[in-house]
Amino acid sequence: MRARDAGRPRAAATLAGLALGVVLAAGAAPRAAAAPVALPPATRATLKNGLTVVILPSSRLPLVDFRLVAGAGSVHDPAGKEGLAALTASLLTQGAGGRDARAIADTIAFVGGTLEAEASAEQLVVTAEVLRKDFALGLELLRDVVARPAFPAAEVERRRDEAVGAIAAERDDLWDLADRSLLPFLYGASPLGHPALGWEASVAALTREDVVAFHDRRVRPDNAVLVVVGDVEPKAALEAVGRAFADWKRGRGPAPAPYPPARREGARAVRVVSRPEITQSQIRLACPAVPRGHPDEFPIRVANAILGGGFTSRLVNTIRVERGLTYRIRSAFTMHRGAGAFTISTFTRNATLRACVDGILEVVGTLVRDGPTEAELDKARRFLTGQFPLGLQAPDALAEQLADAEFYGLGPGWIAGFDAGVNAVTLDDVRRALKSYVCVDDLRLLVVAPPDSARAALAGLGPLEVVEAP
Amino acid sequence: MSPRAVAALLALPLLVPPAPAPAAAAKRPKPAVAAPAAAPAFSAASLKVQRHVLDNGMVVLLAEDHSVPTVTLWQWFKVGSRNERPGITGISHYFEHMMFNGSRNVPPKEYDRILESAGGYSNAFTDRDMTAYYEDIAADRLDVPLFLDSDRMASLSLAPASLASEIEVVKEERRMATDNDVYGLLDEHLWATAFLASPYRWPVVGWMGDLERITREDCVAYFRTYYAPNNCILVLAGDFRPDSALARIRAAFGAIPRQDPPAEPPDSEPEPLGERRVEVHFAAESPAFMVGYRSPAAREADFAALEVLDRVLAGGESSRLHQALVYERGLALEVTTAFQPMLGPGLIQFWVPLRPGAAADEALAAFDAELERLAGAGPTDAELEKARNLIEADFVKSLKTNNGLGQALGFHEHVYGDWRAMFDRVARARAVTAEDCRRVARAVFDARRRTVATLVPAPAASAEAVR
Numbered sequence: 001m002r003a004r005d006a007g008r009p010r011a012a013a014t015l016a017g018l019a020l021g022v023v024l025a026a027g028a029a030p031r032a033a034a035a036p037v038a039l040p041p042a043t044r045a046t047l048k049n050g051l052t053v054v055i056l057p058s059s060r061l062p063l064v065d066f067r068l069v070a071g072a073g074s075v076h077d078p079a080g081k082e083g084l085a086a087l088t089a090s091l092l093t094q095g096a097g098g099r100d101a102r103a104i105a106d107t108i109a110f111v112g113g114t115l116e117a118e119a120s121a122e123q124l125v126v127t128a129e130v131l132r133k134d135f136a137l138g139l140e141l142l143r144d145v146v147a148r149p150a151f152p153a154a155e156v157e158r159r160r161d162e163a164v165g166a167i168a169a170e171r172d173d174l175w176d177l178a179d180r181s182l183l184p185f186l187y188g189a190s191p192l193g194h195p196a197l198g199w200e201a202s203v204a205a206l207t208r209e210d211v212v213a214f215h216d217r218r219v220r221p222d223n224a225v226l227v228v229v230g231d232v233e234p235k236a237a238l239e240a241v242g243r244a245f246a247d248w249k250r251g252r253g254p255a256p257a258p259y260p261p262a263r264r265e266g267a268r269a270v271r272v273v274s275r276p277e278i279t280q281s282q283i284r285l286a287c288p289a290v291p292r293g294h295p296d297e298f299p300i301r302v303a304n305a306i307l308g309g310g311f312t313s314r315l316v317n318t319i320r321v322e323r324g325l326t327y328r329i330r331s332a333f334t335m336h337r338g339a340g341a342f343t344i345s346t347f348t349r350n351a352t353l354r355a356c357v358d359g360i361l362e363v364v365g366t367l368v369r370d371g372p373t374e375a376e377l378d379k380a381r382r383f384l385t386g387q388f389p390l391g392l393q394a395p396d397a398l399a400e401q402l403a404d405a406e407f408y409g410l411g412p413g414w415i416a417g418f419d420a421g422v423n424a425v426t427l428d429d430v431r432r433a434l435k436s437y438v439c440v441d442d443l444r445l446l447v448v449a450p451p452d453s454a455r456a457a458l459a460g461l462g463p464l465e466v467v468e469a470p
Numbered sequence: 471m472s473p474r475a476v477a478a479l480l481a482l483p484l485l486v487p488p489a490p491a492p493a494a495a496a497k498r499p500k501p502a503v504a505a506p507a508a509a510p511a512f513s514a515a516s517l518k519v520q521r522h523v524l525d526n527g528m529v530v531l532l533a534e535d536h537s538v539p540t541v542t543l544w545q546w547f548k549v550g551s552r553n554e555r556p557g558i559t560g561i562s563h564y565f566e567h568m569m570f571n572g573s574r575n576v577p578p579k580e581y582d583r584i585l586e587s588a589g590g591y592s593n594a595f596t597d598r599d600m601t602a603y604y605e606d607i608a609a610d611r612l613d614v615p616l617f618l619d620s621d622r623m624a625s626l627s628l629a630p631a632s633l634a635s636e637i638e639v640v641k642e643e644r645r646m647a648t649d650n651d652v653y654g655l656l657d658e659h660l661w662a663t664a665f666l667a668s669p670y671r672w673p674v675v676g677w678m679g680d681l682e683r684i685t686r687e688d689c690v691a692y693f694r695t696y697y698a699p700n701n702c703i704l705v706l707a708g709d710f711r712p713d714s715a716l717a718r719i720r721a722a723f724g725a726i727p728r729q730d731p732p733a734e735p736p737d738s739e740p741e742p743l744g745e746r747r748v749e750v751h752f753a754a755e756s757p758a759f760m761v762g763y764r765s766p767a768a769r770e771a772d773f774a775a776l777e778v779l780d781r782v783l784a785g786g787e788s789s790r791l792h793q794a795l796v797y798e799r800g801l802a803l804e805v806t807t808a809f810q811p812m813l814g815p816g817l818i819q820f821w822v823p824l825r826p827g828a829a830a831d832e833a834l835a836a837f838d839a840e841l842e843r844l845a846g847a848g849p850t851d852a853e854l855e856k857a858r859n860l861i862e863a864d865f866v867k868s869l870k871t872n873n874g875l876g877q878a879l880g881f882h883e884h885v886y887g888d889w890r891a892m893f894d895r896v897a898r899a900r901a902v903t904a905e906d907c908r909r910v911a912r913a914v915f916d917a918r919r920r921t922v923a924t925l926v927p928a929p930a931a932s933a934e935a936v937r
Contacts (some may be wrong), residue, residue, distance in 0.1 A: 060537045061866055093787075101797070105788035110856045112863025114786075131863060158800065165803050165825035168755040174650055277753035277928075280645040310591070311570075311582035321579060324638030327646055347646060379587045386589015390606050393538055394870040 039392075039415060042402065043234040045242075049250045050222025053241050054402050055234045058395060062132040064230035066142050067399040069407050072124035072218035074198070075191035075259060075336070080205075083198020085119035087156075087163055087206055088214045092117040092126060094155040097144025101155055108141055115141055119196050122336050123407065124219060129396060132231040139244050146224075147248040149215060156208045163203050170197060171469045174275070174347070178282035178448045181273045181470055185446050186286050186341060191259045199470065220251030225406040229395040261339045262288035266442050268462035273469050274451040281353045281449035285360060287439035289342040292335035292408040298421040299429035300333055300437055305380040306372045306430065307331050307364065307438065308344060312379065314363050319346065325356045333437070337408065342438060350450060354457040357445065365440050371431040385419045514893045519879065520712055521889070526728040527700025530719055531879050531889060533707040535872065539609045541708035542872040545619060546880040548703070549696035550599045551676075552669040552735050552814070558688050560676015563596040564640055565692065569603065570594075571632040574625035578632050581618055588614045598670050599813045600884055606873055609709035613718065620722035623697060628689050637681055644675045653821065655750050656760040656923045657808075663748045664762045664817055664921035668739040698729035703883050707876035737814055746921040751928045756803070757830045758823040758925040761837065763914050765818040768811030768885050774898035775910035776818060780809050781857035782849045782907070783840070784820065788856070791820070794840050801825065801833040811885045811895075817921075818914065830924050838917075845911035848904040861899040865892065 043055040077084045093115060094101040108115040113130035115138075126146055130138035170176045180195045187193035197203070226245075228237055264287050290300065308315040308331025315329045329346035344364070348356040372380075392398045392415070405414045447454055451466045458464060522530040551562050570592070572578035585592055590607035592615075605615040648654035658673045665671035695701075704723070706715055742764065766772045783791050784807045795802040802822050809818040824833055849857070869875045882891040 060535075061869060063866065063870070102788065102793070105786065106852075106856070109786050109788045109860060110852070112859035112861075129867070131866065158797075161800065161825070162796075162803065165756065168826045169803055169823060172652055172754045172756060175646075275753070278650050280642070280650050310586050312579070312586050317579065320639055322635065324635040325642070327639050327643035348642065349645060379583065382589045383586040383591075386586075386608060387591055387606075389538060389540060389608075390591070390871070390873075393540075393872070396870075 039398075042412075043238055044412070045238055047221065047242055047245060049245065049248055050220075051245055051248065052225040052406055053228070053238060054225065054406060055228045055232065055237050055241075056398065056402065057232055057234055058229060058398075059231045061395075062231050063395055064130055064132055064135050064138060064228065064232055065395040065399045066126075066128040066138060067227045067229075067396070067403045068126045068142060068146055068224060069227075069403045070124045070146075070219045070224040071122065071407070072214070072223070073119050073122035074194065074196040075122055075338075076214070076218055076256065077191070077194070077198065081198075081202055081210055082194040083163060083196070083203040084206055084210055084214050085124060085218075086196045086198065087159060087203065088211050088219075089117045089119040089124050089126075090159050090163070091151055091155060091211060092145040092149045094159060095150040095152045097140075097148040099144065100152070104141065104145070107137070111137060113138060115145065117145060121192060121196060125403075127396065127399075135232060135237070136240070139240055143244040143248075146219065147245065151208055151211050151215070153208050156206075156211060160203060160206055163197060164200055167197050167200050167203065170195075174278060174280070174282050174448055175345075177273065177275075177469055178284050178345070178446065181271070181448065181467075182284045182286060182343070182444075182446050184470065185269075185271050185444055186288065187262050187339075190262050190339065192262065192336065192339060217251065217253070221245065221248045222250045225403055227399045227403045227406070229399040229402070258338050261291070262341075264288050264439060264442050265444075268441060268443055268445065270445045270458055270462045270464040271447075272451050272454045272458070272464065272466045273446065273448040274466055275448050275469065276450045276452075278448070278450065279350060280347050281350050281447050281454065282347045283353070283356060283360075284343060284345055284446040285357075285364075285439075285443050286341055286343040286446070287443050289333055289340040289437045290335065291338055291340050293410055294335070294340075296429075296433050296436070297335075299425050299433035301384060302377065302380045302422060302425045303372075303430045303433040303438070304331055304333055305384055306376050307367055307434075309380075310383050314367055315344065315346075315360065318363050319356065319359050323355075323359060325352050325359060329360075335408075350453055353447065353449060353454060357458070357461070361440065364438060368434045368438055368440055371427065371434065374427060377425070377427055377430060381422050381425065384422045388418050514890055517875075519889060520716075521883075522716060524699065524720060524724055526724065526726055527698075528723055528726075529703045529883065530716065531703065531705045531883060532710075532712045532715060533705070533872075533875055533879055534710065534712055535707065535875070536709045538872070539709050540606060540872055541609050541612050541706060541710055542604055542606050542876045543612070543615045543619065544602060544604045544703075544705040544707070544873075544876040544880045546703040546705070546884050547601045547603075547697060548599075548701045548884055549601055549692075549732070550597050551672060551674045552598050553696060553732065554669065554672070554676075556672070557680060558676075558684050558692075559672040559680040560640070560644075560674075561684050561688060561692055562601055562696075563675055564637065564681070564684060565689070565697075566594045566596045566601050566603075567636045567640060568628060568632065568689065569622055569626065571636060572627035572629055573622040574627070575621050576618060578627070578629060581622070584618060585614060590614060596674055598674060598816075600881075602877075602880060604873060604876065612706075612710060612715065616718055616722040620726065623699065623702070623723065624726045626693055626697070628686060628693065630686060633686060633689065637684070640675070641678065641681055644678060644681070648673065648675060649678075652750075652752060652754050652758060652823075652925055655752060656758065656821075656925055657819075659748045659750055660760050660762045660819065660921055660923040661817065663746050663923065664764070665739055668737050668814065669735045670812075670814065670816060694729060695732050699723055699726045700728040700731060703880050705876045705880040705883075707879065708872040739815070742919050744918050748921070748923045749926050750923060751926045753929070754925060754927040756824055756826045757828060757927055758821070759830050759834060760822070760923045761820045761834075761920055762817035762923075763916070763920045765809065765812075765816050765914060767814050767816070770815075772906075772910045772913070773811065774895070775902045775906040776809070776914060777861060777895070777899055778849075778854065778857045778902045779844070779907055779911055779914075780807050780818060781860045782844065782853050783807070785857060785860050790840050790844065790853075791822075791837065795822065795833060795836055799833075799836055801828045801836060805837075811881075813885060834922065841911070841915045845908060845915055848908035848911070851904070854902070854904055854907070858900050858902070862896050865896050 111134040117126040520532045594603040791805040883889040
């Protein structure tokens with residue numbers, strides 16, 4: 001089943017729970033009272049140029065996955081150049097190491113492999129997946145696109161035009177449009193306040209010089225981690241990686257200053273993104289929350305599972321199962337290095353917009369006020385610990401977990417310690433997490449909806465503004 | 471909108487229980503790899519699969535793999551929207567939802583609570599040919615899904631209150647994935663236009679009017695016929711002992727009585743006599759089109775060559791259509807296909823979202839030129855080999871997890887009647903020649919056997935009046 005019409009998952013949203021490793025929706029973690037996760041030992045080294053390398057062997061299938069993560073995401077886009085990180089990432093595979101775009105695409109496809117590069121809020125990620133016999137080729141291509149990109153002028157122009165088109169396409173997808181519109185509403189002028197793709201006007205003005213400078217400054221070995229998972233012999237693989245990246249030069253100049261955490265505003269605000277023609281309204285409720293590695297990370301994960309993870313959370317139970325108001329609802333804590341957000345995402349038909357928002361506020365308010373039951377806490381712990389190992393089976397998924405543990409400085413024991421972290425969470429911890437990080441009175445409510453009916457439906461919830469799709 | 475595979479994935483011998491070392495993992499034979507390039511990367515001998523048939527007709531596939539201490543339990547019911555009739559379209563998918571809403575010993579809401587309390591997770595999907603359910607759970611808790619799933623197969627409640635509430639959820643799903651989504655709208659119009667009589671013509675989610683019309687009596691009859699054990703393939707993949715697992719499966723499901731086998735749905739589809747076109751006017755910024763050509767059923771001889779052609783045309787950035795429409799002409803944002811093995815003749819479907827301002831007719835002409843070129847001269851040797859390698863690698867990648875392995879087994883057991891067909895597909899693709907490709911391209915990519923659905927972007931302001 002290769003396309004989206006192949007089936008209709010009961011809740012596709014929850015399947016995406018681990019998408020970036022920083023979104024803590026449902027489906028993130030292992031099992032209470034059973035064996036904790038134990039991985040075979042990883043080989044970890046830092047090359048002379050500062051590149052951190054982690055290698056984990058596994059031989060069930062003849063596959064090798066590479067994942068290189070550089071601290072070069074859209075938070076590093078200079079003001080007015082929003083979209084630069086994403087454009088830079090998309091250009092890495094469009095000419096590098098003596099191959100042009102076509103040759104790179106042909107070479108990796110010929111061996112049935114994949115080679116992809118993209119930027120998110122904080123990470124520029126390059127991945128390659130090849131059969132074991134093609135290890136050397138996969139490593140060579142990965143090295144070339146990361147360390148030796150050519151950025152041909154014609155490709156820069158082409159990719160920039162494509163990015164402008166992709167922004168328009170993102171506006172045509174209502175779920176994406178809501179997520180895209182939420183960022184400036186939630187983060188304001190923070191570096192997190194724009195989508196990775198950028199804005200049309202800023203992208204249209206990007207030049208090859210911008211791209212070259214961004215790559216030169218940020219895609220550097222001392223600002224990156226490379227994880228290799230698969231059917232490899234660790235010592236030989238490490239040597240091969242060391243040889244491949246030996247010429248990659250360390251960055252010059254100081255590390256950039258971290259951006260300030262986003263603050264909660266203290267009062268509720270409502271924004272309507274105008275789409276007069278649609279029959280179903282997109283809804284987001286959000287507020288700034290905490291960064292990755294926060295001391296309350298495990299209580300927050302458990303609290304989120306109880307509120308809006310899995311099929312038995314409070315939100316799913318009330319809004320979907322009991323009231324039939326939506327097909328998909330979830331809550332999530334997105335955690336970046338310097339800041340984070342709490343978000344509830346759903347949709348409903350236009351006529352039930354207010355009923356849906358009121359229902360959510362009621363569920364959230366009740367849980368924050370009264371806390372969960374012991375049974376809910378127990379279920380959430382078992383669910384989180386039961387799901388965690390499932391997300392570590394595939395080599396690419398495991399590579400992502402390992403890379404994130406490095407990127408966010410979670411420590412080598414993070415994966416092995418997940419069960420203990422979850423199981424140590426008490427009822428008091430969850431109550432504290434709910435009261436501290438789940439917003440009620442000061443949340444931002446964003447809807448994508450026909451403006452006239454939405455304005456009427458949302459009256460009284462807070463100061464309301466209507467805007468065009470950004 | 472890139473293709474989103476429904477499932478697939480996983481499993482490495484990485485999650486090792488700390489106490490007892492996984493002796494079985496160490497004993498597994500190494501897959502043949504460093505061998506000559508022509509040798510398959512992975513073969514049927516790499517898997518330990520048993521096939522059993524219970525007395526009530528339920529097929530049981532057991533795929534033993536001790537790499538990780540988890541199991542996936544799949545159930546494939548041989549029913550999809552092709553088994554419906556006008557007036558109750560969407561009932562198969564509605565059932566997919568109702569299977570979680572209560573049975574004799576599992577009250578409403580308890581299914582997921584019991585499963586998640588045991589650390590498990592469940593999901594399901596419906597397609598034209600099938601409805602499939604799975605649970606992922608720790609290996610030592612296999613009895614939990616066996617209890618839940620046998621109880622609902624034996625005694626689904628279909629309580630009126632649950633039916634009434636769940637149909638609203640389904641309608642929201644339809645509004646999300648079809649009524650307010652350009653891909654969903656074009657997809658629905660394409661299939662409904664491409665077929666006149668085939669039960670493939672209506673959407674899996676069902677027409678909105680029919681969703682209002684389905685009665686509890688329809689559901690009861692549907693359940694009895696299609697959710698019988700003799701209409702089900704159960705697949706267990708992961709960490710278990712086959713003898714013990716089979717005994718427990720038999721204890722859970724063995725007493726559920728078989729039913730008369732369902733009748734094959736009629737397919738009176740006539741041969742198409744000319745190209746069909748359909749327009750969809752919808753508020754959007756970018757134009758797009760979708761093209762569907764009649765494709766052979768999975769078991770027909772030409773299917774393998776069409777799988778190769780699919781990769782040559784749209785298998786990634788180096789494919790012909792991407793190069794022509796995205797890279798060289800700058801008309802499209804991407805070109806992807808939806809094409810999979812089906813029980814009956816279906817469609818190979820191309821999705822071409824365009825850049826804002828691009829002309830759909832110009833893009834369609836460029837698309838046509840590529841298909842004509844391929845049908846005329848066939849693929850190059852390098853393209854042919856690349857396509858075969860992609861098919862093989864995609865297959866290996868689909869087995870990364872217990873879930874993916876179980877999905878591959880169940881899908882092929884249902885659609886091909888034999889799980890081993892998943893290896894045959896790779897072998898058949900390897901045997902496809904350039905001449906096969908030319909012949910099949912000429913037969914399939916015939917403009918008189920195709921349907922084109924075009925999205926005409928409507929400005930938002932006027933759209934409000936229209937809708």
